[in-house]
Amino acid sequence: MSAVPETVVRYDRDEAAPERPQPAPLAPGARLLPALAAVYRAQLSRARVARMPLLFVATFQSVGIMVMMRGVVDAGDGEAARSVVAGSSVLVVAFVALNLLAQYFGVLRASGGLDHYATLPVPPAAVVLGAAAAYASFTVPGTVVTAATGSLLFGLSLSHLWVLVAVIPLAGAALAGLGAALGLLAPRQELATLFGQLGMSAALLLGVLPASNLPEPVRWLRDLLPSSYGVDAFARTFDSHPDWAVVLVDLGVCAAVGVVSLTLATWAYRRAASR
Amino acid sequence: MCTVRDLVKTYSEGRGGTSLVRANDGIDLEVRRGEIFGILGPNGAGKSTLVRQLTGLLRPDAGSVEVLGHDLVRHPERASRLIGYLGQQSTALDDLTVALAAETTGRLRGLRARDARAERDQILAELGLEDLAGRPLRTLSGGQRRLACVAATLVGERPVLVLDEPTTGMDPVARRAVWSAVDRRRAERGATVLLVTHNVIEAESVLDRVAVIDRGRVIACDTPAGLKSLVDQEVRVDLVWRDEPPRQVPEIAAMEEQAVCSGRHWTLRLPPDRARAVVAAVTGGPAFAALDDFTLTTPSLEDVYLRLGGRGEGLVRQ
Numbered sequence: 001m002s003a004v005p006e007t008v009v010r011y012d013r014d015e016a017a018p019e020r021p022q023p024a025p026l027a028p029g030a031r032l033l034p035a036l037a038a039v040y041r042a043q044l045s046r047a048r049v050a051r052m053p054l055l056f057v058a059t060f061q062s063v064g065i066m067v068m069m070r071g072v073v074d075a076g077d078g079e080a081a082r083s084v085v086a087g088s089s090v091l092v093v094a095f096v097a098l099n100l101l102a103q104y105f106g107v108l109r110a111s112g113g114l115d116h117y118a119t120l121p122v123p124p125a126a127v128v129l130g131a132a133a134a135y136a137s138f139t140v141p142g143t144v145v146t147a148a149t150g151s152l153l154f155g156l157s158l159s160h161l162w163v164l165v166a167v168i169p170l171a172g173a174a175l176a177g178l179g180a181a182l183g184l185l186a187p188r189q190e191l192a193t194l195f196g197q198l199g200m201s202a203a204l205l206l207g208v209l210p211a212s213n214l215p216e217p218v219r220w221l222r223d224l225l226p227s228s229y230g231v232d233a234f235a236r237t238f239d240s241h242p243d244w245a246v247v248l249v250d251l252g253v254c255a256a257v258g259v260v261s262l263t264l265a266t267w268a269y270r271r272a273a274s275r
Numbered sequence: 276m277c278t279v280r281d282l283v284k285t286y287s288e289g290r291g292g293t294s295l296v297r298a299n300d301g302i303d304l305e306v307r308r309g310e311i312f313g314i315l316g317p318n319g320a321g322k323s324t325l326v327r328q329l330t331g332l333l334r335p336d337a338g339s340v341e342v343l344g345h346d347l348v349r350h351p352e353r354a355s356r357l358i359g360y361l362g363q364q365s366t367a368l369d370d371l372t373v374a375l376a377a378e379t380t381g382r383l384r385g386l387r388a389r390d391a392r393a394e395r396d397q398i399l400a401e402l403g404l405e406d407l408a409g410r411p412l413r414t415l416s417g418g419q420r421r422l423a424c425v426a427a428t429l430v431g432e433r434p435v436l437v438l439d440e441p442t443t444g445m446d447p448v449a450r451r452a453v454w455s456a457v458d459r460r461r462a463e464r465g466a467t468v469l470l471v472t473h474n475v476i477e478a479e480s481v482l483d484r485v486a487v488i489d490r491g492r493v494i495a496c497d498t499p500a501g502l503k504s505l506v507d508q509e510v511r512v513d514l515v516w517r518d519e520p521p522r523q524v525p526e527i528a529a530m531e532e533q534a535v536c537s538g539r540h541w542t543l544r545l546p547p548d549r550a551r552a553v554v555a556a557v558t559g560g561p562a563f564a565a566l567d568d569f570t571l572t573t574p575s576l577e578d579v580y581l582r583l584g585g586r587g588e589g590l591v592r593q
Contacts (some may be wrong), residue, residue, distance in 0.1 A: 023344030
């Protein structure tokens with residue numbers, strides 16, 4: 001049994017008063033990485049039970065949008081075709097990591113499910129990062145299928161699709177962080193769902209349409225949405241000789257938003273778990 | 276061991292938080308090491324609010340909570356390293372299989388992977404959950420799901436267990452498995468168990484001592500036998516009428532004034548000689564013709580609870 005403490009118990013001055021019995025040793029807490037791995041594994045297993053149909057919906061939605069857009073956008077290596085394919089692919093990430101994760105944390109918070117984690121000696125970051133990483137992982141098959149289907153549908157080059165290896169985790173981190181923060185900060189479960197849906201709608205409308213066709217104020221809005229940088233990074237790699245430096249900058253924005261939003265989500269979790 | 280002093284927790288209720296509700300109104304408790312200590316009261320009495328403060332989930336407005344020498348009001352984060360807590364909700368585990376729910380909870384209690392798996396196997400066997408190990412909690416019946424949550428609570432040993440209505444919805448076999456698992460931890464490892472219940476029969480059979488809570492206050496605290504001695508001069512007569520009670524019989528009319536009436540169901544708490552007279556009255560003549568059923572029982576903790584001024588709603592006997 002591991003109830004034997006690994007750390008030395010610190011006694012406060014008033015607790016060490018001679019007439020009082022010594023405080024019992026505290027069991028060790030869970031460390032960040034093993035706890036994160038345990039949460040990740042548990043969340044991943046939920047996909048088999050609860051998430052599978054929704055992952056199909058996410059993929060069908062994106063493929064459907066591309067088929068629809070194929071009616072108005074010519075195949076070939078144009079800005080519009082790239083936007084549609086890149087936007088639809090990142091939309092899968094937005095659907096799952098932003099929308100579904102916001103709903104999950106909203107439900108968990110409203111139903112008292114956070115108590116389970118709050119009464120375990122687990123670092124808050126492990127719960128948030130584990131769940132966010134799992135939801136980002138759920139998006140991998142759908143995003144790859146969407147990107148490949150779209151490239152074939154619009155006659156785009158498949159040679160740089162490997163960039164999804166960076167786009168999915170980084171856009172995933174940014175959007176999952178936002179989703180988790182929305183779900184944990186929303187005062188009511190319905191609002192968490194609403195914000196998640198709105199975030200996904202924004203990713204759809206602002207990601208799929210080519211940026212140069214959008215009016216100026218809408219373009220500002222697009223610049224505020226972290227998923228746009230994932231879309232742009234991916235869209236640029238359809239060039240035969242992409243400007244990798246710009247791609248890196250776009251991905252860097254995703255990473256930075258990811259760090260900020262996941263930190264915010266961790267803070268929100270701590271706040272929600274200890275009322 | 277576990278000492279609660281003058282604990283107060285107030286919630287605001289209503290639109291804009293206008294009215295204040297004192298969920299805990301100055302609670303004092305002293306739980307001894309190795310004891311199975313019960314907190315008995317109807318729904319809404321403030322039991323869950325009390326244990327949520329013991330487990331560091333809620334911060335009290337006033338008062339102190341000390342567990343095994345640790346001040347949990349000042350250091351709520353220590354609670355998870357002293358206490359295994361079973362709450363009322365299983366949402367966080369619902370999509371996991373029984374085995375993974377237990378194993379993950381063990382990992383999050385700081386066990387190494389190998390230890391978590393070993394404890395998981397041992398506890399699933401102890402609770403008779405092996406056949407359900409691969410099933411997600413969501414697909415189980417309420418009682419089975421509760422049992423799986425008990426398993427998750429027991430993985431990763433803690434010196435104190437706080438169980439909020441652990442056996443809700445369970446069949447007798449599962450209940451027995453839970454009580455023997457709890458008792459084993461107490462007997463072999465000196466674990467202290469704090470049990471929230473609104474089931475009086477359960478309280479009488481498994482608890483060493485019990486605090487009776489009503490409207491956020493402890494109205495009595497003793498062994499179940501000690502509490503029952505408060506009312507051992509009485510017996511309880513339950514009458515069920517077929518239709519309208521025969522009020523034209525003078526004895527019956529007199530009885531109605533002393534009875535707690537709930538439709539066709541009357542409950543009387545009487546000294547034994549008066550109870551005999553009542554039984555004689557209802558088992559003869561027009562009263563007997565109108566009687567559907569009657570029982571005569573020795574007092575239970577529910578009767579104690581009512582005698583002490585509790586509201587008497589929401590306690591269950593099964």
